[in-house]
Amino acid sequence: MRITYNWQSFQASRHVDDRLARLRLVLRAARQTSRYLPLLERAGLETQYAIRSVASIEDALSRLPAIDPDELRNAPMAFWNRRGPAAPKCEFLYPFHPRPRTAVIMPHASGPGFAKSSGLRIMGLNWRKKLAGSGVAAIAAPIDVLREMSAAIKNGELTLGPLTNAVIAFTGVNQGDLTGQDRELLWDVFQVPVFEQYLGFDGRLVAWECEAHEGLHIRSSEAVMEESDGAGSELLMTSLTNLTYPALRLSTGLYGALASGPCECGKNTEKLYRLWPAGAAVYEELAVA
Numbered sequence: 001m002r003i004t005y006n007w008q009s010f011q012a013s014r015h016v017d018d019r020l021a022r023l024r025l026v027l028r029a030a031r032q033t034s035r036y037l038p039l040l041e042r043a044g045l046e047t048q049y050a051i052r053s054v055a056s057i058e059d060a061l062s063r064l065p066a067i068d069p070d071e072l073r074n075a076p077m078a079f080w081n082r083r084g085p086a087a088p089k090c091e092f093l094y095p096f097h098p099r100p101r102t103a104v105i106m107p108h109a110s111g112p113g114f115a116k117s118s119g120l121r122i123m124g125l126n127w128r129k130k131l132a133g134s135g136v137a138a139i140a141a142p143i144d145v146l147r148e149m150s151a152a153i154k155n156g157e158l159t160l161g162p163l164t165n166a167v168i169a170f171t172g173v174n175q176g177d178l179t180g181q182d183r184e185l186l187w188d189v190f191q192v193p194v195f196e197q198y199l200g201f202d203g204r205l206v207a208w209e210c211e212a213h214e215g216l217h218i219r220s221s222e223a224v225m226e227e228s229d230g231a232g233s234e235l236l237m238t239s240l241t242n243l244t245y246p247a248l249r250l251s252t253g254l255y256g257a258l259a260s261g262p263c264e265c266g267k268n269t270e271k272l273y274r275l276w277p278a279g280a281a282v283y284e285e286l287a288v289a
Contacts, residue, residue, distance in 0.1 A: 018221070022240040026243065027060065031046065033078065043060075066249045067247070069253075072250070080244065081244055086244075089113055094166075101136050103136040104123065105123045106122070128158060137163060141169070150185050167186050171197070196209045200241075201250060202239060207225070217271055235256055
């Protein structure tokens, strides 16, 4: 008997299965925490059998309440899974190819950080000394660091050779938001395109801005993004990778919409469109630097 498979449908189905399997691992990790255990009990997800029986990601998450990120910041031990594995280093994603010589600055890394690779300079608290004379063509750093860097350059406190490629701004629950004013400042100082990369609570990349500057491509293997109450409502994030400090339906403080469809960059993935400022009633287009 000959069986014909639709390869594209098979791949999509496999992707859904992989994401559900990852969520089940996160739910099992959450059972080991004092904060999530009572929530899982009320949701009927307190046993291994109940977690294995979850039919879909939507089914599982719909049973759980949103979590204020301040809870995680102020009482991290309540979210700690002592059996959680050490997270591997993350691979840095450059928004287009080829990647030039790039400085990645993470002075207060809350997660595993980025793995070293050719042409990538990883810098920490002493980034000012290392950055001067580094000859990098692009810089990636949390938005608060980029604001500090811009002020230092404007005030003559920091001398940096001209960039030729890009500035990547890390944003997120820990890093803060990238505003239209930030984009104008970074363009004024560096004169190169600005790209946003949204990080999860564990420091892993969740969504990123491509060269088309039309929203942020969501890395669906890393996280689930939800609209809490329809388009224009607050976005909630669930990590599919953090087994040490599980983050289920974490409030992001961002208000916007999720949409799928082809992008000018050639990718066809779900994208995140954000409201500026958070909670505003109108959308602000992502500016093209």
